[in-house]
Amino acid sequence: MKIKPTGDLAMIKKINTAIVLEAILKHAPLSRAQISERTGLNKATVSSLVQDLIDNQLVLEIGQGASSGGRKPVLLIFHARAGYAIGIDLGVNYIRCVLTDLEGAVLMDNELPLKTNQQQKVIEQLAACIDSLRNVMPDSPYGLVGIGIGVPGIVDDQGMILFAPNLDWKQVKLQQALAERYDVPITIDNEANAGAQGEQKYGAGRGIAHQIYVSVGIGIGTGIILNKELYKGASGYSGELGHLSIEMNGKPCRCGNDGCWELYASENALLEQAAPLGYSDLDALLQAAEDGDRRVQQLFSRIGTALGTGIANIVNVFNPDVVIIGNRMSRARQWIGPSLQETVTRRSLSYHREKLQILFAELNDQSAVRGAAYYAISRFFIKTKGGV
Ligand SMILES: [Zn+2]
Structure with missing residues (x-):
């Protein structure tokens, strides 16, 4: 069998460079020796790859770490800027x-x-x-x-x-x-x-393997993270759970179906039901709930119940570690949280709830x-x- 040494060597170098950069991204500051220990690559290889990364301005040398006897090692960090x-x-x-x-x-x-x-x-x-x-x-x-x-x-x-x-x-x-x-x-x-990616990388989902992000705004969308990877389906269209059918003979939806979840649990649904009370935006409703308006508090509670109904279905299907409520409705956490939690508990299978946490977006409106x-x-x- 003929092998192409140059091609293979170039490929190995790329793979090893990726391994070294990944170690620095995850665990910096690290010395060259520590990178060698973590990655299993020998010290000469690490030194050469680190030099390439420094030459490419992706890695910086900072100060010196504690010595374990000999010369103090130089520490490396990723050049975030x-x-x-x-x-x-x-x-x-x-x-x-x-x-x-x-x-x-x-x-x-x-x-x-x-x-x-x-x-x-x-x-x-x-x-x-x-x-x-x-x-x-x-x-x-x-x-x-x-x-x-x-x-x-x-x-x-x-x-x-x-x-x-x-x-x-x-x-x-x-x-x-x-x-x-x-x-x-x-x-x-x-x-x-x-x-979903924002919360997984920088917010409430950090380090969590199975995370369903529910974006509750004008409509409802979901982002599904399984094994820390975004699940996109065969064509990239997964996650349209706002159109879960939750009312068999429900209201008609723009998507062509009747009784979709988002017709009962989104910001639009909230505003529709708030109109007879004289409110037309979320800020005013949050303020009214804060001021003790019982009708508005009950309205939020109904939205929480409707959200919980759809989330119970999601929990039974995916058995996630966490469900994160994000986008604008996450601001109503205090008012929708109790009825939402109670509904998920009542409607989902107990085995599926054993490890389940229901959280609100940590990045607020920046997820x-x-x-x-x-x-x-x-x-x-x-x-x-x-x-x-
Ligand atoms: Zn629909």
Whole structure:
């Protein structure tokens, strides 16, 4: 058998570089000797790979660690500001964007109201948001490494928005429109998937294997993390649990079904039921509940029950470690939490609840935007680890 030594050696070097970088990302600060111990690679190999990473400005040497007898070792850290990422959460009535470093820390954020759903105007506003961050981005070796965007709809793997019912969009080539303006990788995904990633990497889901993120806003979407990986299904369309049927003869939904979960448990459902009480937005309702308005408190409690009903189904299907309630309704935690918990307990199977925790988003309204930035960061790492 003939082997191609150069190809194989190059591949081995790429794999080993990825292993070294991963060790530094996870456990820094580390000395070269500690990297060698952790990875099982010999010290000469580690030294050579570390030098490449330093030359590529992805790793920095800092101070000196404690000596175990001989010369004090130099410690290595990941150079988080070797480049920057932009994350965007395109809401139905707002655009939120953040500039992060390569560890996902937020340097700057910006939010503007979205008063139109007209595609061209929305794209202009997205561009304005991106530019506002790019203009203040510090100089760095890699500059802007990518843009990630969470959108309230179903997205195919080419970044085309197939269907965004609450924006009234079908077949919108958002990725293509932005790629014409920006020469960096652009990743577009559903906002609930982005929110699930945000909580998994930086929020309440850190270190948790099986996490279902329930984004409760104008509609309801879910992002499913199994074994710490986002589960996207055969075509990338998983997670449309807002359209779980919970009322067999229920109200008609825009999706064509009747009795969908989001018709009873979303912010829209809340506002619909709040209208006869004279309220038209979430902030006013939260204030009224705070001020002791019993009718409003009972309304939140009903929404909690409706949320719990759908979550009980999710718990029985997935047996997750955690369910995280995110997006705007997470602000009503205090008012929806008790009835939600009680309903899940009453309606789900006891075996499935043994390890179950129901949590609220730790990143509050930044779950999706931080997750969107993470898409850009992870793409950069995939490319870098394969290419150093
Ligand atoms: Zn539906």
